[in-house]
Amino acid sequence: MTTIPVTGGTGTLGRQPADRLRAEGNDVRVPSRHSQPYAVDLRDGTGLDAAVAGVDTIVHCASTPRGGDDTAAGHLIEAAKRAGVPRLAYISIVGVDRLPLGYYTVERRVERMIEDSGLGWTILRTTQFHDLVLRIPDGAARLPVMPLPAGVRMQSIDTGEVADRPAELAVAGPAGRVPELGGSEVRELTESARACLRATGRKRRILPVRLAGKAYAGYRRGEHPTPERAVGKATFEDFLAQRFGRPERSE
Structure with missing residues (x-):
């Protein structure tokens, strides 16, 4: 039996690989x-030594746009070294090395820290989750007119499909940078917003807005999709139908 802690194991992504690994007979810890x-606080490293003692590999899914992922990764790496953990698998984001966004800059820093750690490592980059894409039009729909960034394309993927891969990587040997995972299609954010409106039965006018800044320019250039790795099966419409309990119909 393999002993595997999954950081972020109570979150949107981490919960599912933790469940899969447990169902396969592994001893899964969810710090x-x-x-x-x-009980672990990645922000200061409290409790990490006990959480990684005697484990075979670590799956690192914990992340937050609020900042501090590099600090957390530093604590995790040092604890893994002290415990003699042979390998670490990290779930990252497509485009962290291209898109000039603060959160992505930190995630790329975490990748480098893991690559330079001396541990055996595997890094998997994925595109945004359907859940995240839903939050954008869902939040904008609170207004009578939905303002959305113009010219932004997304390639969202189902978290369940992503979760299968970390579970596989956790029990395999270190593989370095593995092929990226992307959703089934690249589509305009405004198209996803219309699908969201249809699925929820709301009626709003969508107002595409051109924004300023390097990050927005990067989004418009398409620095975050990976169309050559469109391996996802569940579409955004599939996700909406499951979430809202009604089939999504095309206009």
């Missing part, structure tokens, strides 16, 4: 600030 017996 978090309120999890016993492995």
Whole structure:
């Protein structure tokens, strides 16, 4: 039996590979600030030594746009070294080396820290999740007119499909940078917004807005999709139908 801690194992992504690994007979630890017996605070490293003691590999899914992922990764790497953990698998984001966005800059820094750690490592980059894409039009729909960034394309993917891959990588040997995972199609954000409106039965006018800044320019250049790796099966419409309990119809 393989012993595997999954950081972020209570979150949107981490919960699913943790469940898959557990169902396959592995001893899965889910360290978090309120999890016993492995109460861990990645922000200061509290509890990490106990959480990684005697483990075979670590799956690192914990991440937050609020900042501090590099600090958390530093604590995790040092704890892994002290414990003699042979390998670490990290879930990153497509475009972190291209898109000039603060959150992406930190995620790329985390990748480099892992690559230079001396541990055996595997890094998997994925495109944005359907859940994240839904939040954009869902939030904008609170207004009578939906303002959305113009010319931005997304390639969202189902978290369940992403979760299968970390579970596989966790029990395999270090593989370095593995092929990226992208959703089934690249589409305009405004198209996804219209699908969201149809699925929820709301009626709004969509207002595409051109924004300023390097990050927005990067989005318009398409620095974050990976069309050559469109391996996802579940479409955004499939996700909406499951979420809202009604089939999504084309206009």
